[in-house]
Amino acid sequence: MQKSRRTARLTRIAVAVAAMSTVAVLAGCSSAPADGAAGTPGASGKKFVIGFEQPLGGQAWREMGLASLQALANSPEYKDKVELKIVRTNDNDAAQQNAAMQNLIADGVDLILFDPASSSGANAAIAQASAQGIPVIANGGPYDGSDVYVVSTDWAKAGTTGADWLVKNLGANKNVAVLEGLAGVPLNEGSMPGVIDDLKAGGANVVAQDTNGWNEATAQQAMSNILQSNPDVGGVYSFLTGGQGVPEAFKAAGIPFVPVVGGSGYNGEACELVKYGPEGLKGDMVFGQPAIYAKGLEQAVKLLEGGTIDKTQLFPPLEINNDNAATFCLPDKPANFQLGYDFPGLNIQLSDVLTYYSGN
Structure with missing residues (x-):
């Protein structure tokens, strides 16, 4: 044989x-x-x-x-x-x-x-x-x-978990900006329709959409562009990236933080919540290991x-939020060090x- x-x-x-x-x-x-x-x-x-x-x-x-x-x-x-x-x-x-x-x-x-x-x-x-x-x-x-x-x-659950969290944490301002991931990739295409449906069903008003390209720098630039024409958004949903870039865009624009969904699983997402949580940043970073x-x-x-x-x-x-961010944040590792190694x-x-x- x-x-x-x-x-x-x-x-x-x-x-x-x-x-x-x-x-x-x-x-x-x-x-x-x-x-x-x-x-x-x-x-x-x-x-x-x-x-x-x-x-x-x-x-x-x-x-x-x-x-x-x-x-x-x-x-x-x-x-x-x-x-x-x-x-x-x-x-x-x-x-x-x-x-x-x-x-x-x-x-x-x-x-x-x-x-x-x-x-x-x-x-x-x-x-x-x-x-x-x-x-x-x-x-x-x-x-x-x-x-x-x-x-x-x-991945479908990864998308809707963040969307559900966001609608529950929006204040009176229901205007939401959405950054999808990388167009054409199956997990993005299979997840984003459910995300939009959940946001709208929860009462969110999607006022701006762009892509984060699954890159924090791209997410920051896209969010900065949105804030120039929509400075009054009440929340941001960014699929599988953006937990660092989106808050930094608000910080650079001098606009108060709003609830943010990200999810790259980068060390920087956890540390961003630790750093800016006392200043009002509230986030839910949802990602696959x-x-x-x-x-x-x-x-x-x-x-x-x-x-x-x-x-x-x-x-x-996995989810990183304000409650557990300090557990995940590794101060001796760079911002783009990837978590979820186990x-x-x-x-x-x-x-x-x-x-x-x-x-x-």
Whole structure:
């Protein structure tokens, strides 16, 4: 059986698409054979070969997710079980992601984890993997497809949790500014309609809309532009970013703080609430743990070991508010240091994560 599996994998390599320009990072170094043949982990030096495709590098959230993933892969529980192949592509390009996943199949991986660049752009690779008995897990965001497992934050809930908080904390002024995240990305497109519906249902009047680009500097500039024409907004909803940039825009404009929803999970969001809370800043920062990637790895190993996992697993977001901000704020870390490096039940230590974290 091992021989036929090896032959099948060599055949896949022969027919694979031309290798694209990506960077592969290996974690959990292995003495596994080059064909990556799976078997009982730890037996004869063999490990499960698990690929992870990352379509948008450079963001602190994703960099922390990859660091948490690698920390778990190299932990005592997993280091003898897993060889991890991380492949990066650029610009959230679905075609690049699809090709990279096909290359992972050609490399002979036992399972593919991927953070979806779109809701359907990897269908060709997924069909190929399914035909060859290789499980695929969408890890970090949603994906449409019966052949795909999903291990993700419940991003729709992340959106409406903040919206519900905002309408409850608005004063007499119901005028609200909304900053969406990154247009076209599935979690943004799947969440924002529900956010707008919840805000309006709660009595909010959406008077201005823009994008934060999932970047605090962009959020600050967008909010500054809005305040020039709408200085009397009574609240701000900014999807998955803005907990630093939005309050700084109010501060720079000399306008009193209003309730703010953000959610990048940056250290600066927590510290901003600690800093400006005494001056009247009230906020709710709702975000998904980057360590959802590590949760995906845990579920991948369980599946490869013959266990069963739920087809779709959606986990609630974290919230940082005025009540717990001091607990999350790390004064010795920069503002854009990403929080959420651990995940319930995995016990990932910050000191281990920092070995792999390439952010600030």
